[in-house]
């Protein structure tokens with residue numbers, strides 16, 4: 001229906017999270033109307049993303065300056081006895097904004113829905129295991145997931161998985177709206193949930 005080049009781009013945008021073919025085609029026709037300089041700016045920003053942004057080998061957060069570790073993992077004033085597990089980077093950012101947490105993080109890369117095997121394979125479980133085994137200084141592992149069924153399933157799975165490592169395992173306290181996503185919780189709510197973890 002569309003010229004090949006347009007269809008190709010629609011297919012690529014359709015793979016983005018939450019973007020379906022209709023939205024994807026709107027993106028493409030928006031790009032088509034864009035002045036050349038602006039579309040070039042976008043192309044160069046995308047290629048810069050791949051060339052200059054690195055992924056932290058400890059927490060899997062994206063970072064731009066430095067060598068192997070992000071600004072959080074390489075900060076000597078962070079409390080290395082605390083490891084907070086989050087589903088993705090936007091949740092990490094939401095927690096950082098509260099300035100209530102001074103430990104380290106680990107980004108799992110998603111949540112599981114009904115503990116489907118395919119869901120679990122997408123998560124960084126092996127990497128998490130390595131980190132917990134190699135860092136005896138970790139005392140407490142905090143599970144910070146959404147207050148919905150996916151978050152609950154993920155937390156239950158990890159509680160079972162982490163049992164043999166003899167660490168204190170806590171979850172964010174009440175206060176997060178049920179069904180709510182962590183990244184949309186306001187800062188005060190998130191602060192209270194962190195202080196009330198058990």
Ligand SMILES: [Zn+2]
Nearest residue numbers: 056059070073
């Ligand atoms: Zn890091």
